[in-house]
Amino acid sequence: MTEPKRPEVLVLGGGISGLAAAFELTGGEHPDGRLAVTIIEASQECGGKIASAQIAGRTIDVAADGFLARRPEALDLIGALGKSELLRTPGTSGASIFARGKLRAMPEGLSLGIPTNWRALAKSRVLSLHGLLRAGLDLVAPRHDLRGKLGDRAIGPLVAAKLGREVVQTLVDPMLGGIHAGHVAEMSASATFPQLLEVAGNSGSLMHALRATLPPSPTSDAPAKPVFNSLDGSVASLVSALVECLTARGVTFASATKATKMTRTHADYLVTTDKGEFSAQAVVFALPAEPAAQVIRELDAELGGLLDTIIYASVGVVTLVVDPDLLPKDRHGTGLLVPSTSRRRAGTAFFTTAVTYLSTKWPHVARSGDELLRVSVGKIDDVRFATLSDEQLVTQVIDELSELFGVVVTARETHVKRWMNALPQYQVNHLLRVGGIEAAAERLGHVAFTGAAIGGVGIPACIGHGRKTGQRIRNALLD
Ligand SMILES: Cc1cc2nc3c(=O)[nH]c(=O)nc-3n(C[C@H](O)[C@H](O)[C@H](O)COP(=O)(O)OP(=O)(O)OC[C@H]3O[C@@H](n4cnc5c(N)ncnc54)[C@H](O)[C@@H]3O)c2cc1C
Incomplete structure (x- = not known):
């Protein structure tokens, strides 16, 4: 006798939201093989805006470098994957701001x-x-x-x-x-x-x-808990652990496969990609708003229009390996912020929005003899960085760092990563838009939307929303 066919689910997008949804679709903490899950991911690798690179002989995050420890979702998932021993805490706290012409705590x-x-x-x-x-x-x-x-x-x-x-x-x-x-x-x-x-x-x-809403001040009995956590081997090791877990559960990864369109036959959804068609009884969208709008538009133009209203900012991340002796010793906390109203000595606006003292913030990436600095550039209304070559951008941020620190900074090694249209903007009435998207998706049956544009920008929020979305679709298919 042949086994009854398992319901099939397509997850579009293999960022942390899509992977978290797939974790629940395959049974969460009690895995079973009741659903056949396929993740369609445009890039060669999963992870989306969680990514690392080899810099100064280490694996260094080039997007998210940590996640809020006061929200439970990331910690719970890391625990469920059996990877809690990888958790790392910051080496210090606090930060400086460039205010009234100098850096101040x-x-x-x-x-x-x-x-x-x-x-x-x-x-x-x-x-x-x-x-x-x-x-x-x-x-x-x-x-x-x-x-x-x-x-x-x-x-x-x-x-x-x-x-x-x-x-x-x-x-x-x-x-x-x-x-x-x-x-x-x-x-x-x-x-x-x-x-x-x-x-x-x-x-x-x-x-x-x-x-009154702040957490109580630390005492000797109840010392301060870290605000952030990271992982040994970079935040990207959460992605590797999830991919490994989902592979063991039999999830199919269609990588380097870009979804372009979705249509419907009577019981099935048909997703067209640049590598062919996939059909399933349910689809979880875990894409940024723009590709999600493109894929859904033929089936529901109104839903495509709602997704189009969510705009994105582009940013650049420049990592510098610096001789620690060249940097001022009185640097405070985990880094510095530069208000967008600040002006350089020459009167121009800084490209730099923030600098993270990576090897001070995260002792697990520190090595004696070098200091890792990570400079963030770009904002919703400032894409000047995108007009510069990597070399020009490095020169620009080193020049700005020298001005901020009041010393001549030079770098032994540099790495530039550009994140174009990467950060969704939660503009006024964002939750009304999200409500509209969710209501429209419900009308389509077993279709759901998750991801940073919908469920929250930080990693814990993406994981929480992704898991809930996966659970909802699983329950709907198996009920
Ligand atoms: C520079 C930077 C720094 C950040 N720092 C932090 C931090 O320190 N802490 C923190 O908590 N959060 C941080 N964030 C935010 C956090 O990384 C993101 O919100 C989160 O990773 C988004 O995950 P996601 O799965 O929703 O989306 P994404 O990561 O965007 O995943 C979507 C996936 O869909 C794929 N895709 C796109 N189009 C298609 C298509 N047509 N077909 C198939 N696949 C497609 C993409 O390749 C991608 O893999 C940062 C973000 C950036 C950009």
Whole structure:
């Protein structure tokens, strides 16, 4: 007697979201072979925006270099894969900001860049006297939020009304905007910082209200937990572990295969790729918004249009291997941020948005005799880096580093990685768009959307949303 045919599922995109979805489609922590899963991935390798390169004889991340440890999703998955022994913690904390003409340690008590402690803000001297006094008004005469709690808000104007524009330009935009390579002027509070939206409607001080949401200060009994984790052998070893696990579970990897179109026969979905057609009873989209829109448009033009409204920022990551003796010894914390309003001595805007002191932040990649620096360039409104050759870009960032540090920096080895259209922008009302996409997908049957444009930008959010999406489709097919 022949076995009944297993339901087939196609996962489009082998980034962390698609791999996490496939983990659940194959049974999650209790694997079984009840579904036949195929991952269609345009590149030769899976991983998407998690990638590493060999630099100075080490495997170094050239996109995400860590993930939030205060969210459980990445840690849970790493545990389920039996790889917890690979977890690594940062060697230090804190960072500097280029403010008022020099690098200064960021004030303590920031909540995603928003100050919660005026004294610490004053001590840091990152603001002008006028900016500091304006922020202090929040304590003595807090501004009421006249717009009320209804609806979404842009973070920048909301915080500026409470604490002044200088706080936004000097701290909030570089920190929160920097995570997304966007600007808080257009960034959705409900999608990126919902607690802010909750407390902004209160009549009292914003700084006080946000301080109450911070984790308790560390004590000797309860020392501070790391905010971030990484993995030995780079964050990309999570991708290798997942691919290994899924391969052992019998998942088919169609790599170097680009999905271009999806249509429907009565019971099946038909996905056209540059290597031929694949049919299945369910499809999980784990693609960036633009290719997802392209693939779905023929079946549902409205859904394609909704995906098209999500815009992306491009960034560049320049890794430099530097002689540690050439760098200033008083570098603070894990790196530095450069506000986009800062100007170089010559009056031009910096390309650099952030510098990570990689070998200080992650002791597991440190070696005596060299220092690894990683310079991030580019933002939603700044793609100047894309017009330069690799050599020109390296020269540009070294020149800027020399100005930031006040010493002549030279590099022994360099590596440039460009991430074009890589970071989705969560603009005001982003969650309404996502709701529309999910509702439209539901009308198509066993079709679901996940990925950084939909389920959250960081690795833990992508894993959490990817797993939930995989579970939902699995349940729908097996019920
Ligand atoms: C420079 C940079 C630094 C970052 N740093 C951090 C960090 O430190 N911590 C953190 O938590 N997050 C960080 N992120 C964000 C995080 O890396 C991403 O949000 C996450 O990896 C996105 O995963 P994804 O699977 O949703 O999408 P992607 O990684 O974009 O995966 C989508 C996959 O789909 C494939 N694909 C595209 N089109 C097609 C097609 N037509 N057919 C088939 N396949 C296709 C792509 O090749 C890709 O593999 C960073 C991102 C960048 C760019």
